[in-house]
Structure formats: C-alpha cells, structure tokens
Amino acid sequence: MTSDKTAYFEDLGDRLVIYNANVANRNAITLELYDVISNALDLATEADRIRSVIFTGAGSFFCAGGDLNRIKTRRFEPLEDRKAHIEILHDIIRRFRSCPKPVIAAVEGGAAGAGVSLAYACDFIVASKEARFTVSYVRVGLTPDGGITHRLMKMLPRPLVNELCLFADPIAAERLYQLGALNQLSEPGEAMSGASAIADRLANSPTSALSRIKDLLNAAEHSTFEEQMHLERDHMAIAVTEDAAVEGITAFFEKRKPDFVKPGDS
Incomplete structure (x- = not known):
C-alpha cells in the first residue's frame, strides 16, 4: 500500500x-x-x-x-x-x-x-x-x-x-x-x-484549551512579561465561555472525570 x-x-x-x-x-x-x-x-x-x-x-x-x-x-x-x-x-x-x-x-x-x-x-x-x-x-x-x-x-x-x-x-x-x-x-x-x-x-483533552495553551507557549518565547499577561488575559476571558470550560467546571463540582469528546466531533 x-x-x-x-x-x-x-x-x-x-x-x-x-x-x-x-x-x-x-x-x-x-x-x-x-x-x-x-x-x-x-x-x-x-x-x-x-x-x-x-x-x-x-x-x-x-x-x-x-x-x-x-x-x-x-x-x-x-x-x-x-x-x-x-x-x-x-x-x-x-x-x-x-x-x-x-x-x-x-x-x-x-x-x-x-x-x-x-x-x-x-x-x-x-x-x-x-x-x-x-x-x-x-x-x-x-x-x-x-x-x-x-x-x-x-x-x-x-x-x-x-x-x-x-x-x-x-x-x-x-x-x-x-x-x-x-x-x-x-x-x-x-x-x-x-x-x-x-x-x-x-485523547480526552479539550481541543480549544490545547490550542490556546500552545499559542500562549509559542508567544512566551518572544513576548515581554506584560505582553504575555495581556495574551493570557485574552485567552482566559474567551476560554471560560467555551464548551470545554463548561464541561470541565461542571465535572469538577460533580466529582467526576470530564468528558471533552463530543459525539459529534468530526
């Protein structure tokens, strides 16, 4: 093949x-x-x-x-x-x-x-x-x-x-x-x-959070401390509204493992 x-x-x-x-x-x-x-x-x-x-x-x-x-x-x-x-x-x-x-x-x-x-x-x-x-x-x-x-x-x-x-x-x-x-x-x-x-x-990680964290780590190599804090602020402010955060926080309070893999993922 x-x-x-x-x-x-x-x-x-x-x-x-x-x-x-x-x-x-x-x-x-x-x-x-x-x-x-x-x-x-x-x-x-x-x-x-x-x-x-x-x-x-x-x-x-x-x-x-x-x-x-x-x-x-x-x-x-x-x-x-x-x-x-x-x-x-x-x-x-x-x-x-x-x-x-x-x-x-x-x-x-x-x-x-x-x-x-x-x-x-x-x-x-x-x-x-x-x-x-x-x-x-x-x-x-x-x-x-x-x-x-x-x-x-x-x-x-x-x-x-x-x-x-x-x-x-x-x-x-x-x-x-x-x-x-x-x-x-x-x-x-x-x-x-x-x-x-x-x-x-x-495999069960939240793709949105993975992407944002990778972006932060790449930026940290050339950003000043203040620039990096601003970028962290911006990513966190968006992340908290996303489905991954809703599931992760809900799972924390329900004392269960979060499920970040949605049936409709494609």
Missing part, C-alpha cells in the same frame, strides 16, 4: 500519524513529505476529533535532512529561487509550530540536518536511547536552516550549541534528555509506543 511512497499519513481517529518513508535514503526530505505534512496538518486543524499528530520515520532512522542530490544543483539557480526552496521547509516548520493540536516526534536511530529542525518543531519529542542528533550542515560547507539555531539556543548552553553547530558533533539522546531537551527516552524500537502514550493522554 505504501511501498511506492516517500511519505504518507494514517488517520487513527483521535490522532494522525505522519510517516517519513524515504527509507532507501535514510528518510531524507522529499517534496512529497512536505505535501503529506501539509495535508495532514490541514486535517488536524479542521477536525475537532483529532487531538494530536505524531511525526515519525519509517524504518530505523527518523530523518537524514535535505537531499544533497537536489541541493547541489541549486548553486546554478537565481538567489530568490534558492531562498524559495528553503522557505518550503520553513513553512512546514511554522505549520508544526502553529498547528492547534500538539505534534509529537517519535525518533528512532537519529536525526541529521533539517531532520533535527523538524524534530524540534514538534511540541513533544520521544527518542530511542540509541538515537543521535547531528546538526550536520558544516560537514558539507552549509549553514543551518529550519530555525534550529533558534531552538537550540533557547534550550541548551551556548558552549554546547557551538560544538553542535560548528563541529557537527553528534549528541546522544540520553544527554539531550538529561539537559531537558527531550520529553522521553525509549528503548530502541519503542519510540512510537512512547509517542502513542502521549497521544493517549491527549
């Missing part, structure tokens, strides 16, 4: 699973992957029943980054065309970040180059204990893209980021986990199970 595809997604009802399936090339990024991600995120945005999105690599490696066979031909293109190619990746990164549903990366084997950028565009990362992350651009005379320098500088000490970007030294998932830069470690071959467990926890 999927042998001729380099990417596809599955609709599992309360979640979508996006597969990067360019296995013959260690799941290097393809244009088909961009299209599949875009289509999946469109559905996740529109369908209330979908509580989360999982992004993973088929086989034993998450993503090797950009396809150097394509990249090497771009030196002959006009500057604006070269920028446009990079913006395709950047648009996908932005879409992961702005998706109203949490996005979970399940990383087996490792991630390199823009594969690291894609992983860190997600809200949760579950990685195999044996996985390694490599910001590999300098090895081939290139510079990072996909917002990864921003993400790493937000999470890790500058001396370590220098090593990762200037030396392209691989960093083990276990060390990233110790530094608070991964959500979970799994046994090899079990990253998808860990991601599914997170999706299970989100």
Whole structure:
C-alpha cells in the first residue's frame, strides 16, 4: 500500500500519524513529505476529533535532512529561487509550530540536518536511547536552516550549541534528555509506543484549551512579561465561555472525570 511512497499519513481517529518513508535514503526530505505534512496538518486543524499528530520515520532512522542530490544543483539557480526552496521547509516548520493540536516526534536511530529542525518543531519529542542528533550542515560547507539555531539556543548552553553547530558533533539522546531537551527516552524500537502514550493522554483533552495553551507557549518565547499577561488575559476571558470550560467546571463540582469528546466531533 505504501511501498511506492516517500511519505504518507494514517488517520487513527483521535490522532494522525505522519510517516517519513524515504527509507532507501535514510528518510531524507522529499517534496512529497512536505505535501503529506501539509495535508495532514490541514486535517488536524479542521477536525475537532483529532487531538494530536505524531511525526515519525519509517524504518530505523527518523530523518537524514535535505537531499544533497537536489541541493547541489541549486548553486546554478537565481538567489530568490534558492531562498524559495528553503522557505518550503520553513513553512512546514511554522505549520508544526502553529498547528492547534500538539505534534509529537517519535525518533528512532537519529536525526541529521533539517531532520533535527523538524524534530524540534514538534511540541513533544520521544527518542530511542540509541538515537543521535547531528546538526550536520558544516560537514558539507552549509549553514543551518529550519530555525534550529533558534531552538537550540533557547534550550541548551551556548558552549554546547557551538560544538553542535560548528563541529557537527553528534549528541546522544540520553544527554539531550538529561539537559531537558527531550520529553522521553525509549528503548530502541519503542519510540512510537512512547509517542502513542502521549497521544493517549491527549485523547480526552479539550481541543480549544490545547490550542490556546500552545499559542500562549509559542508567544512566551518572544513576548515581554506584560505582553504575555495581556495574551493570557485574552485567552482566559474567551476560554471560560467555551464548551470545554463548561464541561470541565461542571465535572469538577460533580466529582467526576470530564468528558471533552463530543459525539459529534468530526
């Protein structure tokens, strides 16, 4: 069913699973992957029943980054065309970040180059204990893209980021986990199970609240304290009127578990 595809997604009802399936090339990024991600995120945005999105690599490696066979031909293109190619990746990164549903990366084997950028565009990362992350651009005379320098500088000490970007030294998932830069470690071959467990926890969550909280967390990275308080005020003032809050507060007083999944969700 999927042998001729380099990417596809599955609709599992309360979640979508996006597969990067360019296995013959260690799941290097393809244009088909961009299209599949875009289509999946469109559905996740529109369908209330979908509580989360999982992004993973088929086989034993998450993503090797950009396809150097394509990249090497771009030196002959006009500057604006070269920028446009990079913006395709950047648009996908932005879409992961702005998706109203949490996005979970399940990383087996490792991630390199823009594969690291894609992983860190997600809200949760579950990685195999044996996985390694490599910001590999300098090895081939290139510079990072996909917002990864921003993400790493937000999470890790500058001396370590220098090593990762200037030396392209691989960093083990276990060390990233110790530094608070991964959500979970799994046994090899079990990253998808860990991601599914997170999706299970989100399955009965209120989609409106998830979306608002994700928006607040994204804004907090660049807002001043006053700006953030104003945004929190605005979101809270709307949230209290929504069905999720009515159900959640009612359930609290009735001493029962809230049911945020409506029969008509689609």
